[in-house]
Structures are given as structure tokens and as C-alpha cells.
Amino acid sequence: MTSRPLGALRVEKAGPLATLQDSGRFGVRRLGVTQGGPADLHAFAWANDLLGNAWQAAVLEVTLGGLILVAEQDTRLALCGADLSATLDGTPLSPWQAFTLPKGKALTFGTPVAGVRAYLAVSGGFNAEPVLGSLSCVTREGLGGHHGDGKPLATGDRIAVAREATSATGSHREVPPEERIDYRQPATLALMPGAQIADFSGESTFRAFHTDWTVDTRADRMGVRLAGPRLDCRLESMISEGIALGALQVPPDGQPIALLNDRQTIGGYPRLGTLTPMACSRLAQCQPGQQVRLRPVDVNRAQADYLRQFRRFWTAPASGQ
């Protein structure tokens, strides 16, 4: 970089996992490169919107808390998604709002109260060298992030801010109440039935949509396992093929796995269908032990819902420019 960034946040304590994520890495999946990007697209988009950022600007995805950041100058930020007991210079800070972190003060994340992943946006977006067109950090592939090498934030790191980060505002200071999600509630996840659904037994298809599934401890950015009754499919495995975001695959043990942003690009287990982007976002905020239900939805309806939900972000004027 030729010009020195105007400011930065200093990492006092890294916590279990905090990574830079923009909307994702696209156009290279045929080389085996996964898409990355925010596990919760809804909270990610609102965090940028509160600051008038471009909707795909890079934000910090903070998983499970434990992170402490200190501002090197007055910095305008927005926090959306999980409630990770954040405090601003010692005062509790609830998510879904924009705020200013004064120079020298600390933003501290504690432990999860609701949800798993918080999204911290900075006015103008975080700055780093893109790798294959994206800043999204994929640790498994060693690509992206604030150093470009797929490493999550480490204590002592500085994360650069794209430009003057104190003036910008979005159309809202806070996310409207109806758009805030209480992640502690049981979730209903919309699923578009896929081509292999007919290969599952009738009983299994019924169970799939009438069971309170339990989110397993085996849950990360690659995928989330659901525990419940065994789903039987007459296809044990298939020839590997491309897997879309939200694909709900069922390995021979009959316990479904929803595949998320860092999934492998191809795979060979039969799939019940595909979760909608909102369902992926919602599932990514479930703590282990939480209950979810699956609800079938038609693809045209799901696409219309998605556009209604997200169109506002693409058309939002970048008022901070």
C-alpha cells in the first residue's frame, strides 16, 4: 500500500476466533476455492448499512466473544448480530446500533448471551489486500483476512481502517426493532427441497419437517450438524458434485449437516435440499443444544423473500462518501 492508513484498531486480546469477512470470494470456486464471507449475512448487511458503507464492505466477524479492541483514534463503528456481552469503556453496549469508540478506549467482548457471532463494521470498511478478489478470511485454505494468509486476529495485531472513520452515518443509527432477531428463540429454517428428496424414505421425509432438531456441538463455518431421528436415504453416497451454500446433506449416519460459507466446494452425500440465505444466517447464530425446525419452501417464493429482505442494502446510497 502506498498511503498510510488513517487509523486502526489494536487487538489487545484476540479471543477464540475473530476474522475479517466481506461478502465472499466469488468466481474461483471451480479451482476448489470456497466462498467464505459472513456466516450471518443478515447481521453483516445491517452492520454496514448503519454506517452507510457499501453493502459488501469488510467487517469483523467475532465468534463467541473474548476479543478486546482499542481505538487509535475516534472511530465510528456498528455492532450487529450476537449479544456477546460487549462493553464500551466498561459500559454495556447492546448490538444493532452504531456508536463511536473514542481514541484510547476499549471495546471488550465477553461471553455469548444470545447468538454466536457478532459483526463489527467500521465506517468505510476495514482495509487489507484482497486475495483472489476478496478480504474474506478462510482459515482452512490460508486465504484472506487482515494479513492475507487466512490467519484470524491475534493479540498485538492492528487492523487498518479504509479511510477517515469518524464522520459517516447511514440512514439509521439503530436497526429497526422488527429486523432484530432474538437468537435465543427456537428457529424455523426454510428449506428448498432438492433433487434427492425422493430418495429418502417417506417416514424420513415426514420426520425431517416434523422434528425439533438439536444443533450439535460440531458446528463451525464449514457446517452445522443437526441431531435428531435418523433419516434414511437409499443413496449412501454419490459421485461428488458442486455444493451450494445451505445444502443440507445427509451422510450414512442419517444426521443432517447444513453446509455453510467455508464448506468444501464439492461433495458426495445425498441432500434433502438447500436452506435459504436467511435460514443459513439464523442457523449460524444457534448455540449447541438449541432447537430448530425445517419448513419446506418453494424456490420462487424463497427467491422473492430473499430479494425483499436484501434489496434495500444493494440500493442503499453510500451516504458516507
Added chain:
Amino acid sequence: MQDPRLENAGIDAWLVRLFERIDEANMPWLMALCDRCEQAFGEALVDLVPSYTTLLVHYRPQQLTASRARALLVDILADLAPDEAASTGETKEIPVWYDASVGPELVRLEYEKGLTRDEVIEIHSGHVYRVFALGFAPGFGFMGSVDPRLDTPRLATPRQRVPAGSVALAGRQTSAYPKVSPGGWNLLGRTPVTLFDPARERMSFLQVGDRVRFVAIGREAFERLGGDTTPVAAVQKVQS
């Protein structure tokens, strides 16, 4: 080509199923389908994921409805013809140092298949393979088909750390690990070739549809080409 099937894969993706079985003859059809999708979808195309028998087409829902995207694919499939240029594409060579220190399952193959070390190497390097898919990790090519005499299942317990460059075999498929990663394939040797480099123009040494020949080299040549001779066993110890 049988009658293709279009399967929904989400609000922004269709999966085109062209074939039922793994066959090198699938590749010119799949390559042609990729080209036609690039032309027809243009800016609305996000990603293409070709694999053995299918193509996943990921498009921008901001620009195309699901039914419009499907209609585009139906039009393409109506007059799809195999891409003969792709079927006679360049052949790439992957030099391999076949040695038990970097390819411990050479011993397993000798023992289980009743072949000599030289026969195993000769059979593995004596075939021109086709890259059917890239996946598992960036630049990891699934290549086939391996001679039935070497057909060997994955390891019962995958390794935590397979060294970068490891040339491996599973069932009737072969590949090389672009970087250190967990993996359960049988290791036969190691290549000094950098298989994935985001700074390089095409990034991945292998592309779907490529033809690949493994060429046996000695330790000296392997080292001269920049190969790392650290034994697989030593790499495992670093982990634990």
C-alpha cells in the same frame, strides 16, 4: 449424453446433471457447457463448479429470477455439442519422487497387490489421467482413472498432516495435495510442483479437463526442483 436434468440448488443456483457415470468422455461436454454458460449468463454469472457428471451454475439473483436462469440453461442444453478443442487440450506433467519416506503406502501396495515397487510406480506413472474436478482444497485435482491393479481404499484413519506435494491414490482416483492438510489417501511419493498459488495468473496448476502424466524422478532431481524431502513420519510428529 442422456437427457440432462436440471436440479434446484438454492435461490441462486441450478445443478445440471448430464451423466450418471464417471467417464473421460464426459469432459468435452462439461467443458462446452461451462463455455456456453459464461457466454449466456455474462455478468449475471457468479461461479461454475464442474465435477465428474454435473455442473453447478451459481448466478446473481439480483439480475435473474430462478425461472429465467433455468430457461437459459434449457436453451443451452437444447443444442449443446461437445468441445473437441478441450478434449485434445494440453497434457501436463507432474514429476514425482516415488519413495517410501515420502510415500509410505508404496509398501502397502506392494504387500496387498503382490506387485514389486517398480511395477507400482510403472503402473501409476504409465497412464495419462484426466482432471475430473477440483475441490477438497484449492488446486486439489481429482484425477482418474487409476488402473484397477492399484485400486486401494482410503486409510482407515486419516492422517492429521499430509505434507504439501504428496502424490496420492484412493480407489481408482489419484491426486496431489497442494498444501499440508488432513487426508486419508494413500501416499506414493511427492512432487516439487507448486499446485496452487493465488499470486499466479491461473492460480491452479491443474484445471478441470486437463490431461496429466506423472513422471518418476530421482531424489536428486526432486531436490534440484525445490522439493522438500522431510519424511511423512517426521511431519506427523511436528503435529502431536
